Amino acid sequence: xxxxxxxxxxxxxxxxxxxxxxxxxxxxxxxxxxxxxxxxxxxxxxxxxxxxxxxxxxxxxxxxxxxxxxxxxxxxxxxxxxxxxxxxxxxxxxxxxxxxxxxxxxxxxxxxxxxxxxxxxxxxxxxxxxxxxxxxxxxxxxxxxxxxxxxxxxxxxxxxxxxxxxxxxxxxxxxxxxxxxxxxxxxxxxxxxxxxxxxxxxxxxxxxxxxxxxxxxxxxxxxxxxxxxxxxxxxxxxxxxxxxxxxxxxxxxxxxxxxxxxxxxxxxxxxxxxxxxxxxxxxxxxxxxxxxxxxxxxxxxxxxxxxxxxxxxxxxxxxxxxxxxxxxxxxxxxxxxxxxxxxxxxxxxxxxxxxxxxxxxxxxxxxxxxxxxxxxxxxxxxxxxxxxxxxxxxxxxxxxxxxxxxxxxxxxxxxxxxxxxxxxxxxxxxxxxxxxxxxxxx
Ligand code: ASP
Ligand code: MG
Numbered sequence: 001x002x003x004x005x006x007x008x009x010x011x012x013x014x015x016x017x018x019x020x021x022x023x024x025x026x027x028x029x030x031x032x033x034x035x036x037x038x039x040x041x042x043x044x045x046x047x048x049x050x051x052x053x054x055x056x057x058x059x060x061x062x063x064x065x066x067x068x069x070x071x072x073x074x075x076x077x078x079x080x081x082x083x084x085x086x087x088x089x090x091x092x093x094x095x096x097x098x099x100x101x102x103x104x105x106x107x108x109x110x111x112x113x114x115x116x117x118x119x120x121x122x123x124x125x126x127x128x129x130x131x132x133x134x135x136x137x138x139x140x141x142x143x144x145x146x147x148x149x150x151x152x153x154x155x156x157x158x159x160x161x162x163x164x165x166x167x168x169x170x171x172x173x174x175x176x177x178x179x180x181x182x183x184x185x186x187x188x189x190x191x192x193x194x195x196x197x198x199x200x201x202x203x204x205x206x207x208x209x210x211x212x213x214x215x216x217x218x219x220x221x222x223x224x225x226x227x228x229x230x231x232x233x234x235x236x237x238x239x240x241x242x243x244x245x246x247x248x249x250x251x252x253x254x255x256x257x258x259x260x261x262x263x264x265x266x267x268x269x270x271x272x273x274x275x276x277x278x279x280x281x282x283x284x285x286x287x288x289x290x291x292x293x294x295x296x297x298x299x300x301x302x303x304x305x306x307x308x309x310x311x312x313x314x315x316x317x318x319x320x321x322x323x324x325x326x327x328x329x330x331x332x333x334x335x336x337x338x339x340x341x342x343x344x345x346x347x348x349x350x351x352x353x354x355x356x357x358x359x360x361x362x363x364x365x366x367x368x369x370x371x372x373x374x375x376x377x378x379x380x381x382x383x384x385x386x387x388x389x390x391x392x393x394x395x396x397x398x399x400x401x402x403x404x405x406x407x408x409x410x411x412x413x414x415x416x417x418x419x420x421x422x423x424x425x426x427x428x429x430x431x432x433x434x435x436x437x438x439x440x441x442x
C-alpha cells in the first residue's frame with residue numbers, strides 16, 4: 001500500500017524500513033547541480049522554485065551540489081599546497097565543505113521566503129558509505145531525521161556527494177555524485193519523484209553543440225540512460241542511473257532555468273515502443289593499442305589482459321585478426337591517460353608472450369548508437385556502416401551489445417559522422433520518432 005511501504009532490504013543498499021505518514025502531499029526529491037546554484041542570484045532563483053513547489057503541496061527534500069566551480073577550485077588549492085598526491089581522507093574533508101556551504105545558504109534563502117527549512121550534511125541525513133575515500137558507494141540510508149523534519153513542515157536540504165562510514169569518517173561519492181545522493185535518498189524515503197535540475201533542458205538525442213537539430217527526448221529507459229552516461233554523456237552520474245533502475249525511482253531531468261518538461265528516465269516496459277535508436281554518444285577519451293605478430297598459442301590473451309587488469313587498466317573494445325603463418329594481431333582500446341602505462345605493461349610481459357611489435361594510436365573517437373529497440377530492428381547495424389562508409393571514412397573497430405553499437409573512427413570526422421547518423425536514424429528535430437500507441441503509464 002502507498003504510504004505503508006517498508007523498503008526491501010537489498011544486499012547492496014540497505015535502507016531502513018519505515019512508515020511514511022502521507023496526507024495529500026506528494027513527496028519530491030529535487031536535486032540542483034553546481035551551475036544552478038552558481039551565485040547568489042541563481043541561488044535565489046532556486047529558492048523561489050523550491051518554495052513554489054512546496055506551496056503547490058509537495059513535501060520537498062532538496063539535494064544540492066557545491067556552488068559553481070567550487071569543487072574544482074578546492075582541488076586546485078590542494079595541489080598548490082601539497083607536493084605529490086594529497087591524503088585522500090583530507091581531500092574528502094576538504095571537498096565536502098563545498099556542499100555544506102551551498103546547503104546552508106539555500107536553507108537561509110528559503111527561510112527568508114517564509115518557509116521552514118533545515119539543512120543537513122550527508123551524515124546527519126543518515127547516508128552511510130563503504131570505507132573508501134574519493135569514490136565511496138552508498139551502503140545504506142537511515143532517513144529518520146529527514147522524515148521527522150519533513151513531518152514538522154520543513155523543506156529539508158541535504159548536502160550532495162557525501163556520506164559517512166561506520167567508523168564516522170567522512171567520504172565522497174566521486175565527481176558528479178550528488179545525483180546519486182538524490183536518487184538513493186528518493187529510494188530510501190519512497191519519494192514519488194526525483195527531479196534532477198540542471199543547466200540543460202533534459203536528455204538530448206545527441207550533443208546539441210555538434211548537431212543543432214538534436215532533439216530533447218521525452219523519455220528514455222534506465223538501460224539506455226546508463227549506456228549514454230557510461231559513454232560520456234555527463235548529464236547524469238552512472239551510479240545514480242543504476243540506483244534508479246534498481247529501486248525503480250521515477251527520475252526526471254529538467255532545466256532549473258526554464259519550466260520546460262524535461263526527460264523522464266523510466267523502465268522500458270512502460271515506455272512507448274517503436275524506437276530503434278534513441279541517441280548517439282561519443283567519447284574522445286580513447287586510444288588504440290595494437291600488438292602485432294603474436295605467436296598463436298593458447299593462453300596468450302589471458303596473459304596480456306591479466307597483466308593489464310593487475311595495473312587497473314580498463315580495456316574496452318578488443319579485436320583479433322585472423323591467424324596467418326601462426327601469427328595474429330590484436331588491437332584493443334584504453335583511456336587516453338592509460339596509454340603509456342599499457343605500453344609499459346606489454347613490454348614487460350615480452351618474456352611470456354612472443355610478439356613482433358606493439359604500437360599505439362591516438363586521434364580517435366568512439367561513436368555509439370544506443371537504443372533498447374535495436375535488438376528487434378534488423379538493419380540498424382548495416383545503416384551505421386553504410387552511413388560512415390558513405391562519408392569515405394574507415395571504421396577501425398566495432399563493438400556491439402544488445403542496446404548499443406560503437407565504432408572507432410578518426411576524431412577529425414566526428415561532427416560529420418554524428419550529424420549523418422542522427423539524420424539516418426530519423427532523430428532530427430521535427431521527425432516523427434515516437435510511433436506506437438500511448439504508453440501504459442502507471
Ligand atoms: N560537487 C561535486 C562535483 O563537482 C559533486 C557534484 O556536483 O555532484 O563533482
Ligand atoms: Mg552533474
